[in-house]
Amino acid sequence: MLQVVWFKRDLRLYDHRPLTEALARGPVICLYVIEDEYWALADTSQRQWDFIRECLQDLHLELQFRQGTLSVARGDVVQILDRIYAECGRFCLHSHEETGNLWTYERDKAVAQWCRQHDTVWREHAQMGVRRAGNDRDTWASHWQKWMSQPCLGAPEHIPAFSAPGSLPPSQWPQQMHPHNRLPCPGRQPGGRRQGLDILQSFLNTRGEFYRGSISSPLTAEDGCSRLSPYLATGCIGMRELVTCLRQARARSRSVRWNTSLSAFESRLWWHCHFIQKLEDEPEMEIQNLHPATNQLDREYDPYMMTAWQEGKTGWPMVDACMRYLIHHGWVNFRMRAMLVSVATYPLWQPWQPVAHWLASLFTDYEPGIHYPQIQMQAGTTGINIPRIYNPTLQAQRLDPEGHFIRRWVPELRSVSNHWIHQPWLMSQRQQREAQVVIGEDYPMPLVDFSQASRQAKARLTAIRDDNFRQQANDIGEKHGSRKRGSRKAGPRMKQENKKAREAGQMSLF
Structure with missing residues (x-):
């Protein structure tokens, strides 16, 4: 047949x-x-x-x-x-x-x-250790390990496949597909398995040594991260193939630093599948709040704020630099993804669904199973994660202390001194003239007062957390929570598991 x-x-x-x-x-x-x-x-x-x-x-x-x-x-x-x-x-x-x-x-x-x-x-x-919905989460971790330990199948040497009726030759494959979202992406990684394998080898042979300490700052993440995520998302490289290569590299590890970095990367591959399993178990997570009580938050769509956020014109330099970088490259590191979501859904108080759609369309490594659970986690609608409100000024001071990344991607601020680069709106008029930028004209004022807006967001979140909220959160944890350490029930161990998820389960995981 x-x-x-x-x-x-x-x-x-x-x-x-x-x-x-x-x-x-x-x-x-x-x-x-x-x-x-x-x-x-x-x-x-x-x-x-x-x-x-x-x-x-x-x-x-x-x-x-x-x-x-x-x-x-x-x-x-x-x-x-x-x-x-x-x-x-x-x-x-x-x-x-x-x-x-x-x-x-x-x-x-x-x-x-x-x-x-x-x-x-x-x-x-199955192709990544994710099981079809309905399976017990208590056995998921052992299932994943068993699945990843199975030997990979080689590529067949001879594939006498023939054409289907109506198939198109490569010359007729369409160039333009999306009718609306055609933003240029000049820094995009090239597609294809051969490209993915080259990047994998560069990571395992050279770049991966400093992985563990370089993935947070956008200054170091471009080279320090694996950059394999788009090839995994499209299946050019299989998850089991990647885990196998990684374990082989660890076996011949050349130093403690190499072993620590490769071990951290393998842990993130586990979390990669853990989050995809969440969407497999609950597909409606793409559009519905995971915790029903968070429907009361009533975030209202503001087209002015959303447009400013989408275009990298919020008035917070690190936010705007990251959005412009993402538009240019189709990728940005995990911590900056989390910050972009946090700023949009807390101080700007925008609904997470349009935020999710916009970011998904920009990511060349868009993986729905990671994307939607992570968006909800960062937006505070899961009920099982402590809300994390990223202060863009503190993030910039920590991750780009001298403003190199900001000046590259927000050239309006290229002449601003290190002292003011993270908070240019605090400059006096004389200082603005010296820096050749007028805040409010050449570069915007922040859309809102961050401290005040964040306090209001926290108050709204606190107001819905009653005993019924916590009981529902336990039920959600029972269905979707990590069992990596072998805990069977959400109950008393859920806080510990949530902490591990917050530490390891960041946006994109790579």
């Missing part, structure tokens, strides 16, 4: 169980579907498509080298499966399980229904 391998966010041949099993069963079509509805969503963007298009080009070349071909079709997946069924007859469908956004969740349910109606077997396989 014909076998159809549906590539989604697994754009590789190495350690690809659906492909390996399909090749053992019959002739194969390697299918990727460009879905126009997906590429018009608020959390997708042109920069993401540009990255994926490069990944597809790389995958196409890999298949050609193995006497195969990548069938790229455009349209609705169900309709494309209908076309294959009509022209080729019955087939078996193979794919990896996907924990995507709500749109892909509903899409997969529609595919499952089509398979039932057409008596078609759909074989799905």
Whole structure:
């Protein structure tokens, strides 16, 4: 029988169980579907498509080298499966399980229904240790370790795949996909497995030595972080492959510093899957507050404040520098992501959903399973995490003490002295003239008084925390809390687990 391998966010041949099993069963079509509805969503963007298009080009070349071909079709997946069924007859469908956004969740349910109606077997396989919803969280940590310890499957040497009806040659793959979000991203990482493997090797051989101490400051994070997140998010590199390479590197570790950094990185890979499991267990987390009592917070959308935040014009230099850096690169380090969310949802008091969509569209490493649980954690709507309100001035003083990062990305302040670079609105008119910047004209005043707005935000959060709030929080912790240390129930250990999650579970985790 014909076998159809549906590539989604697994754009590789190495350690690809659906492909390996399909090749053992019959002739194969390697299918990727460009879905126009997906590429018009608020959390997708042109920069993401540009990255994926490069990944597809790389995958196409890999298949050609193995006497195969990548069938790229455009349209609705169900309709494309209908076309294959009509022209080729019955087939078996193979794919990896996907924990995507709500749109892909509903899409997969529609595919499952089509398979039932057409008596078609759909074989799905896990690819990162995340289990389908309904499993006991108490055994999740041991499951993850067992899954990661299994040997990786090699890439098949010969893949005699043939084209699906209606597939597009590479010359006809669309260049422009997103109808609205087409912000230029000149600093974006290039897509493709070969690029990802080069970055992996540079991390394991040189850059990773100082990983543990360099991931917080935007001055050092660009080189100090692994920079593997977009390749994991698109599946150019598999999670088990990465863990295997990491453990091999640790086994030949050259120093205590190397071993400490690589150990810290592996811990973050565990947290990576831990957060994706949260969205797998509760897909509505993309749009609904995890703790129902936080619906009372009543954050109101303010288009003026949101636009200023989105454009990097809040009046807080570190916030604006990070947003402009993110727009340029499609990536920013985890602590600065957390700060961007915190500023938008606490002192600016904006609803987290549009904040989440905007940031998701800017991230070339957008991973829904990390993104939405992390956004809610930073916005204070999980009920199981102590709210963290990042003071952008203190963050700047700590992480960019001499203002190098700020001056590069907020050139309006390039002549401001170190003394005022973090709080330029405090300069006198004479000092502003000397610095060649007029606050309120050349660079904005802060949108709100941070101290006052933060106190108001804390008061609103405190007002909803009663006994019923805490009971619901315990229930949420029981469903979604970490069991890394083996604790079975939320109860008395939940505070300890929450502390570990706050320390390790930061935005993007890399």
